[in-house]
Amino acid sequence: MKRRWGLWGCIMLSVCSLAWAEEKAGQGIYEGPVEQRVKALAAIQPGLGGGMNEIGSRFANLYWAANGGNWGLAQYQLKELLEAQEVAETTRPARAPMLKAFEQSYLEPLAAAIKKKDLSQFNPRFAAAEQGCNACHTALGYGFLRYHVPKRPPPSWLNFTLKTPPNYDEKSEPK
Numbered sequence: 001m002k003r004r005w006g007l008w009g010c011i012m013l014s015v016c017s018l019a020w021a022e023e024k025a026g027q028g029i030y031e032g033p034v035e036q037r038v039k040a041l042a043a044i045q046p047g048l049g050g051g052m053n054e055i056g057s058r059f060a061n062l063y064w065a066a067n068g069g070n071w072g073l074a075q076y077q078l079k080e081l082l083e084a085q086e087v088a089e090t091t092r093p094a095r096a097p098m099l100k101a102f103e104q105s106y107l108e109p110l111a112a113a114i115k116k117k118d119l120s121q122f123n124p125r126f127a128a129a130e131q132g133c134n135a136c137h138t139a140l141g142y143g144f145l146r147y148h149v150p151k152r153p154p155p156s157w158l159n160f161t162l163k164t165p166p167n168y169d170e171k172s173e174p175k
């Protein structure tokens, strides 16, 4: 008799998990009420982790571009970094105030140094921003994420030492 109940339990469990799986499948992005589909789309948006990977790589590119004299590339990398931040501000609104504060305190002064092509201003401001990155990691409980810019230019198909001015015009981008 005991064994029978075990068997029943097992069958019931399978039925329940099948029903659960079916319900999950119904949360796809192609079918169902619009609100449900929007929720399904929201659930798969990149969070801070994915965006941060991009930010980490662009931050290193930015450093090596400025130090190689490719100011146009440095300016472009900073702009793209900010766009990655904007995505995170939308998908993780709870982090938005800190990201905005970081932008104002560290990234705007960095942008001003790039505009002036002033390396003696850029390098200390970059170091301060790097500390700011890690301060946020620590504040949010991610103290094990200690960012440091690579000591040598990271492997890249971009030429960091091409000499260009910081004349990139964002307004020329199509919408």
Ligand code: HEC
Binding pocket: 047, 048, 049, 050, 052, 053, 055, 056, 059, 095, 098, 099, 102, 129, 130, 132, 133, 134, 136, 137, 140, 142, 145, 147
């Ligand atoms: C708003 C606070 C905040 C700021 C500012 C910030 N980070 Fe982060 N960063 C995080 C959090 C939180 C995570 C963990 C992401 C997660 O898993 O949700 C993270 C993760 C990372 C990671 C690990 C990504 C991975 O998954 O491997 C890197 C690299 C990184 N950040 C680089 C940077 C750099 C570079 C800067 C500065 C230019 C920066 N971060 C600024 C909060 C911040």
